[in-house]
Amino acid sequence: MKKHIKSALLLLVAVSAVTFYACKPQGPQAALTGDAAAKVYVAPGKYDEFYNFVSGGFNGQLSVYGIPSGRLFRIIPVFSQFAENGYGYSEESKPMLMTSHGFVPWDDLHHPALSTTNGEHDGRWAFVNANNTPRVARVNLKTFRTEEIIELPNSGGNHSSPFITENTEYVVAGTRFSVPMGDKSDVSISTYKENFKGTISFIKVDPTTGKMNINFQLKTPGVNFDLSRAGKGPSHGWFFFSCYNTEQAYTLLEVNATQKDKDFIMAVNWKKAEEYIAQGKGEKAKVNYAHNVLDESTHTATSEMLKEVLQLDPTVLKDIIYFIPCPKSPHGCDTDPTGEYIVASGKLAAIIPVFSFTKIQAAIAAKDFEGEFAGIPVIKYESALHGEVKKPGLGPLHTEFDEKGNAYTSFFVSSEIVKWNVKSLQVLDRVATYYSIGHLCVPGGPTRKPHGKYVIAYNKITKDRYLPTGPELTQSAQLYDISGDKMQLLLDFPTTGEPHYAEAIPANLIAPNSTKIYKIEDNRHPYVAKGEKETKVERKGKEVHVYMTAIRSHLTPDNIEGIKLGDVVYFHVTNLEQDWDVPHGFAVKGAANAEILIMPGETQTLKWIPDEVGVVPFYCTDFCSALHQEMQGYARVSPAGSPVPLKFSTGVVEETGSK
Amino acid sequence: MWAPQYPEGLEMKIWINTLSGDVKTISALNHYIGMKTIEVSMFPEFKYMIYLVGIMIGIGALTAIINKRWMLMIYLSTILLAGIGALIDFYLWGYDYGHNLNPEAPIKIEGMSYQPPLIGTKVLLNFTAFSGPDIGGWIFIGVGILLFALLIYEWKANKIK
Numbered sequence: 001m002k003k004h005i006k007s008a009l010l011l012l013v014a015v016s017a018v019t020f021y022a023c024k025p026q027g028p029q030a031a032l033t034g035d036a037a038a039k040v041y042v043a044p045g046k047y048d049e050f051y052n053f054v055s056g057g058f059n060g061q062l063s064v065y066g067i068p069s070g071r072l073f074r075i076i077p078v079f080s081q082f083a084e085n086g087y088g089y090s091e092e093s094k095p096m097l098m099t100s101h102g103f104v105p106w107d108d109l110h111h112p113a114l115s116t117t118n119g120e121h122d123g124r125w126a127f128v129n130a131n132n133t134p135r136v137a138r139v140n141l142k143t144f145r146t147e148e149i150i151e152l153p154n155s156g157g158n159h160s161s162p163f164i165t166e167n168t169e170y171v172v173a174g175t176r177f178s179v180p181m182g183d184k185s186d187v188s189i190s191t192y193k194e195n196f197k198g199t200i201s202f203i204k205v206d207p208t209t210g211k212m213n214i215n216f217q218l219k220t221p222g223v224n225f226d227l228s229r230a231g232k233g234p235s236h237g238w239f240f241f242s243c244y245n246t247e248q249a250y251t252l253l254e255v256n257a258t259q260k261d262k263d264f265i266m267a268v269n270w271k272k273a274e275e276y277i278a279q280g281k282g283e284k285a286k287v288n289y290a291h292n293v294l295d296e297s298t299h300t301a302t303s304e305m306l307k308e309v310l311q312l313d314p315t316v317l318k319d320i321i322y323f324i325p326c327p328k329s330p331h332g333c334d335t336d337p338t339g340e341y342i343v344a345s346g347k348l349a350a351i352i353p354v355f356s357f358t359k360i361q362a363a364i365a366a367k368d369f370e371g372e373f374a375g376i377p378v379i380k381y382e383s384a385l386h387g388e389v390k391k392p393g394l395g396p397l398h399t400e401f402d403e404k405g406n407a408y409t410s411f412f413v414s415s416e417i418v419k420w421n422v423k424s425l426q427v428l429d430r431v432a433t434y435y436s437i438g439h440l441c442v443p444g445g446p447t448r449k450p451h452g453k454y455v456i457a458y459n460k461i462t463k464d465r466y467l468p469t470g471p472e473l474t475q476s477a478q479l480y481d482i483s484g485d486k487m488q489l490l491l492d493f494p495t496t497g498e499p500h501y502a503e504a505i506p507a508n509l510i511a512p513n514s515t516k517i518y519k520i521e522d523n524r525h526p527y528v529a530k531g532e533k534e535t536k537v538e539r540k541g542k543e544v545h546v547y548m549t550a551i552r553s554h555l556t557p558d559n560i561e562g563i564k565l566g567d568v569v570y571f572h573v574t575n576l577e578q579d580w581d582v583p584h585g586f587a588v589k590g591a592a593n594a595e596i597l598i599m600p601g602e603t604q605t606l607k608w609i610p611d612e613v614g615v616v617p618f619y620c621t622d623f624c625s626a627l628h629q630e631m632q633g634y635a636r637v638s639p640a641g642s643p644v645p646l647k648f649s650t651g652v653v654e655e656t657g658s659k
Numbered sequence: 660m661w662a663p664q665y666p667e668g669l670e671m672k673i674w675i676n677t678l679s680g681d682v683k684t685i686s687a688l689n690h691y692i693g694m695k696t697i698e699v700s701m702f703p704e705f706k707y708m709i710y711l712v713g714i715m716i717g718i719g720a721l722t723a724i725i726n727k728r729w730m731l732m733i734y735l736s737t738i739l740l741a742g743i744g745a746l747i748d749f750y751l752w753g754y755d756y757g758h759n760l761n762p763e764a765p766i767k768i769e770g771m772s773y774q775p776p777l778i779g780t781k782v783l784l785n786f787t788a789f790s791g792p793d794i795g796g797w798i799f800i801g802v803g804i805l806l807f808a809l810l811i812y813e814w815k816a817n818k819i820k
Contacts (some may be wrong), residue, residue, distance in 0.1 A: 577687065578684065626691065627691070627765050
């Protein structure tokens with residue numbers, strides 16, 4: 001009997017031990033179920049369904065991935081020099097990085113905004129922001145190249161940017177830091193309340209060329225602007241910005257800017273602003289900012305400095321802006337596909353308020369205000385509110401939408417995506433992210449026509465998701481299937497830089513229009529050589545200009561003599577190829593910049609200042625053909641004042657090359 | 660022609676008086692093995708082809724007007740001769756293009772020549788080349804077949820009589 005009791009006891013201990021361990025929280029691997037592999041498998045030679053344009057954060061670039069495979073296709077250099085292809089190093093691309101502070105070779109790129117027509121993606125341009133030295137860039141989605149960069153005057157950090165209106169009429173850029181401006185720029189930091197102002201810049205976009213110009217700026221009370229969305233459908237004509245630091249703190253914001261229960265959503269009636277401008281209202285302010293444009297026919301960017309900007313003061317010109325109270329340091333401010341609901345995510349709030357555009361309009365009409373903030377009317381919270389999502393999670397940041405009336409909100413602190421219904425405000429599902437998600441992306445999520453097949457999480461913490469690579473890790477993204485009632489984790493994929501926002505767009509809106517080559521007959525570069533017969537070397541004082549061509553598998557000229565110490569040599573290399581995917585590269589030994597990559601039909605220029613006497617090799621850096629390794633040449637550098645004449649050739653063999 | 664690097668294929672079309680398609684790309688690739696750069700000026704035929712075809716159309720029209728069987732025979736013979744002539748001409752050009760190689764070519768393979776196929780498919784190094792008639796050629800072939808069918812029909816109809 002005793003024996004039996006003993007065995008029963010043993011069994012009990014064993015069972016409880018097993019049960020105890022079964023109750024222990026499980027690792028993330030357990031979350032992956034079913035047919036995930038089949039859903040993300042894109043067979044060799046087949047194409048992904050979506051392009052995913054992902055900001056690179058502190059790498060200053062925009063990266064392009066395929067969804068659902070998560071494969072990286074390309075990094076488009078925008079605000080940072082890119083030694084890999086010579087962007088920001090070649091003479092043609094250097095003007096792209098000019099600012100009022102001179103040449104700025106780096107920035108922090110946070111948010112892409114893909115152009116839309118009637119609120120739907122049209123696949124023409126991607127607009128992206130530079131957070132540090134405030135700029136907005138436009139990338140052409142035919143060439144995947146940065147075509148234009150405009151600097152923003154009176155901006156102290158361009159985080160709340162770029163956000164576009166339904167037909168890409170405007171790209172807006174709100175300043176993160178309010179700053180003193182104009183004549184009052186040299187003031188004590190402690191005079192924040194009195195002297196510091198925010199600005200929202202409205203950049204007009206030419207509907208055919210995409211060219212940008214700052215149409216006007218709104219001068220706002222001094223707060224921090226964080227994110228924004230334009231209205232759509234019925235709310236077209238309005239913008240909604242999240243504002244924090246309405247405490248107007250200028251030090252230790254962590255404490256001093258988190259005191260109030262509510263900050264604001266700022267509603268902007270930009271059609272009203274246009275009316276005032278049409279009436280001749282507003283003031284021209286003296287400023288200094290760069291506008292840089294790439295000309296596709298000369299393959300060259302030019303930079304000009306602009307000196308004036310039109311400013312409107314909404315404290316004087318009423319009815320342009322209104323504040324709506326919003327709990328605790330709002331971050332994301334997202335309008336749903338119908339344009340009726342505005343979802344504001346207070347980073348420190350325990351609920352998510354959803355505002356109604358109809359109610360906001362009614363409140364404004366009825367002057368249902370609780371008071372003013374710095375001369376701007378503040379609408380009563382309850383009057384603007386559609387409802388609150390209760391207990392959604394911790395640390396809500398951003399919201400994207402599907403076409404079925406559901407919202408997907410990212411939660412940084414509780415590291416999850418929560419699916420909820422916009423109308424009923426009921427939480428429907430939640431999935432974990434690995435780890436601490438920032439932005440998220442549903443293909444077409446910010447448009448009137450989402451493709452609610454996937455949601456992608458861009459995380460801030462990677463830790464153990466991949467093989468370790470020392471203290472510095474790649475970033476982690478996760479792809480989830482949202483076509484069913486339950487969100488399903490499909491894939492982890494690494495991302496470059498630090499992704500913030502990203503947009504995804506159906507591949508068929510972009511792929512058929514992708515440029516394959518530049519036509520050599522359309523090349524209007526001032527130093528082009530459209531054939532080997534046009535190659536030459538010219539001296540202009542201390543400058544030596546080499547009109548060089550590259551074709552499989554030689555450079556013309558490949559023997560150059562007569563360069564002297566003290567000269568500045570410009571290699572203008574034209575790629576004569578007219579076949580897809582036959583770039584050539586060019587590099588010179590000891591050149592103090594980078595290589596250049598030259599696409600078929602294009603001309604790019606590498607500047608080289610020889611620093612010693614001798615014969616200097618140069619070669620093609622892009623493996624172009626079976627005889628790529630033969631694609632090389634020599635430049636002879638003689639002492640200053642040497643009598644060696646300027647001479648160049650290719651394929652000329654002199655038996656006794658003396659002197 | 661197709662190659663591992665060109666799954667979409669490269670194409671050169673020979674028209675009555677010009678060339679079209681990926682001629683530049685084909686020339687750029689072929690220079691490695693010493694083949695000439697293909698240019699319109701390589702084909703003196705382009706200068707008089709249009710007249711030859713004009714004459715053929717004229718003879719066709721004349722055949723319809725004269726409306727005799729002997730004229731039909733003459734027309735068929737002309738079409739056949741022209742077809743054979745065109746094939747011989749293309750063969751001769753192809754022979755020259757494939758055999759008359761630059762002795763300084765970067766890639767030389769002992770005993771290898773690169774004459775394109777007259778009609779049909781041929782493997783040349785990493786390329787699979789195919790030659791065939793396009794719309795113009797098919798019209799010619801169609802005319803020939805029709806004429807031949809007409810003659811047989813006439814011949815049978817006469818026999819029954």
